[in-house]
Amino acid sequence: MKIKNFKLKLLLSYLFVILISFGFMAFFLDKNLEENSLQNIKSSLIAQGLLIENQISQDSLQKADVASLEPLAKSLALKAKCRITIIDTQGKVLADSDKQEIEISVMENHLTRPEVKMALNGSIGIDTRYSPTLKINMFYIALPLKEKNKITGVLRLALTLESVQETLFAIRKTVFLGLLFALVLAFILGSIVANMVVGPINRMIQMSRKFSEGDFSRRVTGFANDEIGELAVTLNQMAEDIENKIREIKTQNQKFSAIFNSMIEGVIITDKTGYIVSVNPAIEKIFAVSKIDAEGKLFLEAIRNNDIAETISNTLENGKSLSKELVLIYPVRRIFEANAVPIFDNKEISGCLVVIHDITEIRRLETVRQDFVANVSHELKTPLTSIKGFVETLLEGALDDKENSRSFLKIIQDHTERLNSLVDDLLSLSCFESKEATIDRESLNLQKLLEVILSGFKSQLKKKGIEVKNELTGSVTINADKNKIEHLFINLIDNAIKFNKENGTIRIYTEELDGKIKIIIEDSGAGIPAKDIPRIFERFYRVDKARSRELGGTGLGLSIVKHIVELHKGSAGVESIEGLGSKFWFILPK
Numbered sequence: 001m002k003i004k005n006f007k008l009k010l011l012l013s014y015l016f017v018i019l020i021s022f023g024f025m026a027f028f029l030d031k032n033l034e035e036n037s038l039q040n041i042k043s044s045l046i047a048q049g050l051l052i053e054n055q056i057s058q059d060s061l062q063k064a065d066v067a068s069l070e071p072l073a074k075s076l077a078l079k080a081k082c083r084i085t086i087i088d089t090q091g092k093v094l095a096d097s098d099k100q101e102i103e104i105s106v107m108e109n110h111l112t113r114p115e116v117k118m119a120l121n122g123s124i125g126i127d128t129r130y131s132p133t134l135k136i137n138m139f140y141i142a143l144p145l146k147e148k149n150k151i152t153g154v155l156r157l158a159l160t161l162e163s164v165q166e167t168l169f170a171i172r173k174t175v176f177l178g179l180l181f182a183l184v185l186a187f188i189l190g191s192i193v194a195n196m197v198v199g200p201i202n203r204m205i206q207m208s209r210k211f212s213e214g215d216f217s218r219r220v221t222g223f224a225n226d227e228i229g230e231l232a233v234t235l236n237q238m239a240e241d242i243e244n245k246i247r248e249i250k251t252q253n254q255k256f257s258a259i260f261n262s263m264i265e266g267v268i269i270t271d272k273t274g275y276i277v278s279v280n281p282a283i284e285k286i287f288a289v290s291k292i293d294a295e296g297k298l299f300l301e302a303i304r305n306n307d308i309a310e311t312i313s314n315t316l317e318n319g320k321s322l323s324k325e326l327v328l329i330y331p332v333r334r335i336f337e338a339n340a341v342p343i344f345d346n347k348e349i350s351g352c353l354v355v356i357h358d359i360t361e362i363r364r365l366e367t368v369r370q371d372f373v374a375n376v377s378h379e380l381k382t383p384l385t386s387i388k389g390f391v392e393t394l395l396e397g398a399l400d401d402k403e404n405s406r407s408f409l410k411i412i413q414d415h416t417e418r419l420n421s422l423v424d425d426l427l428s429l430s431c432f433e434s435k436e437a438t439i440d441r442e443s444l445n446l447q448k449l450l451e452v453i454l455s456g457f458k459s460q461l462k463k464k465g466i467e468v469k470n471e472l473t474g475s476v477t478i479n480a481d482k483n484k485i486e487h488l489f490i491n492l493i494d495n496a497i498k499f500n501k502e503n504g505t506i507r508i509y510t511e512e513l514d515g516k517i518k519i520i521i522e523d524s525g526a527g528i529p530a531k532d533i534p535r536i537f538e539r540f541y542r543v544d545k546a547r548s549r550e551l552g553g554t555g556l557g558l559s560i561v562k563h564i565v566e567l568h569k570g571s572a573g574v575e576s577i578e579g580l581g582s583k584f585w586f587i588l589p590k
């Protein structure tokens with residue numbers, strides 16, 4: 001059976017070691033003690049025998065005087081505390097301290113006893129055996145009794161081995177008790193030591209379990225300054241390092257996801273087989289997919305766009321960055337640029353990163369710029385061609401024709417004025433569009449300002465018989481740039497007159513909004529077709545180009561209005577019903 005518990009193993013090994021060492025000790029001690037005790041008994045019996053032998057009279061011995069030998073044996077036995085037997089050279093027992101006189105005569109001849117044999121041979125006889133007479137184990141010493149070097153008998157001293165056995169038993173008992181005590185003590189101390197050893201190990205195991213669950217906040221405590229302690233310190237250090245690393249990674253991840261999630265550009269990350277690993281919220285918006293649905297799917301399964309799918313597979317195949325322009329029609333037409341970059345891990349392609357920029361605005365601005373250049377060139381070309389034509393005509397002789405030359409010069413003047421106002425409008429526009437454009441705010445009373453502006457239009461109004469209703473009150477004040485607001489009013493009123501019918505009306509009034517003011521210029525002109533309304537504030541956009549030119553318009557007036565309003569953080573718009581008139585409005589913060 002395998003013992004799985006380390007603490008039990010440790011404890012059992014303690015007990016085993018103690019058991020083994022005690023066993024050996026007890027074995028050798030027992031053996032040694034037994035030998036020593038027998039040796040001691042032997043020496044003391046010999047010494048006693050040598051002392052006693054002189055007290056046995058040779059006379060009684062030779063006469064086999066049992067009557068005198070018997071009490072002597074008994075009294076000597078009493079003093080020497082052992083059994084004393086006196087035997088003659090023929091092996092006949094003459095006296096025995098443990099037997100009565102009558103018993104002696106029937107006692108067996110002792111000549112065959114090994115110790116007696118040895119004594120009769122002149123040496124000290126020793127033997128240990130079971131005494132059939134006394135029915136116990138006995139230790140015998142036999143000394144030859146001599147007279148003038150002639151052996152006259154044998155003095156035998158015998159001791160039961162019981163006392164030796166008793167001593168040995170007592171010692172064995174002590175050793176056994178000692179062993180028991182040592183085992184109990186070993187068990188208690190062993191338990192304490194095992195706890196001391198196993199405690200930190202158990203805590204380390206618990207800590208490692210927590211590690212595997214991702215909790216690195218635990219630390220091992222209460223360890224000694226030994227190898228296990230060193231292991232605990234290393235483990236604690238490791239936990240701290242990992243915790244710090246995880247914290248670092250978490251912070252980096254947070255930063256990464258903050259960037260990833262807030263990017264305007266759409267980002268798709270795929271693995272090397274083209275499965276989507278991650279997409280950011282911008283992608284969710286562009287392709288109307290949810291992150292949860294897209295992640296883990298093949299690109300084409302999640303996003304049905306062949307152009308991007310092709311770009312991804314080409315990038316993964318060739319390991320080279322690719323860029324592609326794509327047009328998405330639904331829900332609105334937008335142009336995107338997809339840049340696919342391979343992701344390398346140890347020089348092996350491990351995935352693909354696709355960044356998708358919305359370049360609709362860039363493309364629109366490019367078109368606007370191209371259109372603008374084309375428009376400006378066109379607008380300049382028309383008056384310049386006219387001027388050139390009339391100047392050439394004049395130079396070719398028309399100058400002498402007084403009547404015509406005057407009208408030609410008048411036409412040239414008109415075109416020059418148009419060129420001038422075109423350049424003025426272009427300059428104003430570029431000024432308002434530039435990033436450095438600033439506004440010098442001041443408190444403006446709109447009613448007063450409008451009065452001054454309208455007085456400038458007096459003759460124009462009179463010519464067309466148009467009536468202007470200035471419904472602004474003295475309380476209408478705003479904080480704005482006076483020159484720019486003036487410019488704005490002039491453009492709108494100029495249009496309201498130009499595109500108005502004869503004897504029409506213009507009404508200028510306000511509507512109060514929350515913290516803002518809405519100013520409306522309403523005319524009774526031809527109005528604007530619904531299809532043109534969304535583009536009316538664009539540069540050079542005109543409903544009727546020829547008419548506008550004829551009226552001296554540049555097509556930039558409303559564009560300038562829009563810029564001025566936007567500079568003041570406001571908004572502008574138009575409501576119009578074709579044939580009934582238009583309501584141009586702008587809202588400014590008070």
Ligand code: ADP
Pocket residue numbers: 491495496499500523525526527528536541542543544548549552553554555556557558559582
């Ligand atoms: P223009 O120099 O031609 O007036 P604008 O930018 O001021 O240029 O106006 C652009 C076009 O918007 C005009 O050509 C005209 O077709 C239309 N428009 C502007 N104001 C009015 C109005 N009050 N009524 C009808 N059409 C207007």
